[in-house]
Amino acid sequence: MADGTNQDMRGAILLDQAKKQYPILNKIPMQFSYQPKDVAAPEGAMLESYLPGETDRPKSFPLNQFGMAVFSPKTTPKDILGDVVSHYMIQNDPTVKSAYESFSQGLTSQNQSFLQNLYAEAQAREGEKRQFNEWAKATGIPSMFRGYMFEQYAPSEYSKAYTPEQIAAFDKLKTYLGMK
Numbered sequence: 001m002a003d004g005t006n007q008d009m010r011g012a013i014l015l016d017q018a019k020k021q022y023p024i025l026n027k028i029p030m031q032f033s034y035q036p037k038d039v040a041a042p043e044g045a046m047l048e049s050y051l052p053g054e055t056d057r058p059k060s061f062p063l064n065q066f067g068m069a070v071f072s073p074k075t076t077p078k079d080i081l082g083d084v085v086s087h088y089m090i091q092n093d094p095t096v097k098s099a100y101e102s103f104s105q106g107l108t109s110q111n112q113s114f115l116q117n118l119y120a121e122a123q124a125r126e127g128e129k130r131q132f133n134e135w136a137k138a139t140g141i142p143s144m145f146r147g148y149m150f151e152q153y154a155p156s157e158y159s160k161a162y163t164p165e166q167i168a169a170f171d172k173l174k175t176y177l178g179m180k
Contacts, residue, residue, distance in 0.1 A: 018077035022178050031067035046072040049087040082150035086142040099173050104141050114161040115140045
C-alpha cells in the first residue's frame with residue numbers, strides 16, 4: 001500500500017477517534033488532512049487550522065470551508081478539539097463564542113501581563129514579528145483561551161494566567177465540549 005494511502009487511513013482514524021471522544025466535533029463542517037511529512041508545515045507545528053476564506057491553505061481544501069491539516073503523528077484528539085475550539089468555534093458556536101467574547105473582552109491586568117510574557121517568548125523562540133495587538137488577537141488570546149482547558153500550560157501557570165472566575169467559566173465550557 002502506498003504511503004499516501006496509509007497517511008489517509010491514519011488521518012481518517014485520528015479524526016474518527018476525535019469525533020467519538022468529543023461528539024461536538026460531529027457538528028463542525030471540516031476538511032481534514034493528515035500529512036506528517038509535509039515540508040510546507042510551519043516549523044514545529046503539530047496542526048494548523050484554516051478559516052473559510054484564508055487562501056494560504058492546502059489546495060484540496062475548498063476556500064469556503066474550515067479545514068485542518070495535521071503535521072505531527074503525536075497529535076491527539078484533544079489537540080484537534082483545542083484547535084477547532086480556538087479557531088473555528090469561537091466564531092461559529094454560540095456557546096463557545098459567548099465564552100470567548102466574555103474572556104477576551106474582560107482581560108484583567110493579570111491576563112495582560114501573562115499575554116505580554118507569552119509575546120516575549122514568541123518573539124525570542126519563534127521570531128514573532130507582528131505587533132503585540134495583532135499577535136494577541138490572532139494568536140495570544142486564542143492560546144490563553146485554550147491553555148487551561150486543553151492543558152497547554154503547566155498547572156503552576158494557571159494562577160498567573162487566570163482568575164478563579166475564569167477557571168470556573170472554563171470548567172463549565174469543558175463540560176459543554178464533552179471533556180471529562
